[in-house]
Amino acid sequence: MNPIPPAEDHGTLVDRIRQDLLDGYDEELELEIEDRHYTADGHDPVRSDDERSARMSYFKSLFHLQGELVKLQDWVQASGQKVVILFEGRDAAGKGGVIKRITQRLNPRVCRTVALPAPNDREKTQWYFQRYVSHLPAAGEMVLFDRSWYNRAGVERVMGFCSEDEVEEFFRSVPEFERMLVRSGIKLIKYWFSITDDEQHLRFLSRIHDPLKQWKLSPMDLESRRRWEDYTKVKEDMLERTHIPEAPWWVVQAVDKKRARLNCIHHLLEQFDYHEIVKPPVVLPARERHEDYHREPVPAEMIVPEVY
Numbered sequence: 001m002n003p004i005p006p007a008e009d010h011g012t013l014v015d016r017i018r019q020d021l022l023d024g025y026d027e028e029l030e031l032e033i034e035d036r037h038y039t040a041d042g043h044d045p046v047r048s049d050d051e052r053s054a055r056m057s058y059f060k061s062l063f064h065l066q067g068e069l070v071k072l073q074d075w076v077q078a079s080g081q082k083v084v085i086l087f088e089g090r091d092a093a094g095k096g097g098v099i100k101r102i103t104q105r106l107n108p109r110v111c112r113t114v115a116l117p118a119p120n121d122r123e124k125t126q127w128y129f130q131r132y133v134s135h136l137p138a139a140g141e142m143v144l145f146d147r148s149w150y151n152r153a154g155v156e157r158v159m160g161f162c163s164e165d166e167v168e169e170f171f172r173s174v175p176e177f178e179r180m181l182v183r184s185g186i187k188l189i190k191y192w193f194s195i196t197d198d199e200q201h202l203r204f205l206s207r208i209h210d211p212l213k214q215w216k217l218s219p220m221d222l223e224s225r226r227r228w229e230d231y232t233k234v235k236e237d238m239l240e241r242t243h244i245p246e247a248p249w250w251v252v253q254a255v256d257k258k259r260a261r262l263n264c265i266h267h268l269l270e271q272f273d274y275h276e277i278v279k280p281p282v283v284l285p286a287r288e289r290h291e292d293y294h295r296e297p298v299p300a301e302m303i304v305p306e307v308y
Helices: 010-032 049-079 095-103 164-183 197-209 219-226 228-242 257-270
Strands: 082-089 111-114 141-146 186-194 249-253
Touching: 049 095, 049 141, 049 257, 082 095, 095 111, 095 141, 095 257, 164 186, 164 228, 186 257, 197 219, 219 228, 228 249, 249 257
Parallel strands: 082 141, 082 186, 111 141, 186 249
Antiparallel strands: none
16 A cells, blocks of 8 residues: 655745746756857856846846747637748848747647758649648647748749749749738738848857857858858848738847847737736646555666766
């Protein structure tokens, strides 16, 4: 017979809950490793009081905004909204960073990220928008595209992966395609993350010298650095020709990563007239116990070694 464990005193239970909450917030600190270099012994290199104060202010604002994102998620699900958010910009502009902060505390069954690889041979023969359509949301869902159908107006155009005739057909089709999405009830929001020539150069150097970031560098990324001016020209053409009232472009100034994240999330929240969904109180049921239940020990050879 399994003995009933002694009840914890209130103070001990509260402390354990507090520790669990802190462990959750430490996930955010883990993401910070991507932005700043730590020493081999894990020492935080922040040196000045101003830096520490700015960092705490950033986290305070971020946690507040993430709380609002949870409310938005609940409202989207309860009201059956369909939301599509596009994140575009140069390589190393910070798109992935803001997407991580948006989705970090949300339900992946409600809010999911789509980051498609290069099209395969079969997809190259499809209607251009076809492989994106299959990822569009149903009612109560949010979909974040880490790059989208605008690849045609950007990397595919610059790198010669499509003809100018195909580019022109894209520009003729995409306004009608997006109007069709909006008419179908989809809320479509488009963000362009803007960084300077100097800032992209710095971020690429950071990736080259950081083993944790080198996976982010591809031959295409390096080529995009060489073709900075070509990308600038096609970006300007794209924004001018696809900035429509039904789905306008929003430009995020992204040289300062942290401010870019906060500004983007704040702006995203302002695009919805959402409200907090009142939920019934959650009552944790008592765990049933049966005299004939015996928990068998786990075989030692199945246990993961506790190295840490």
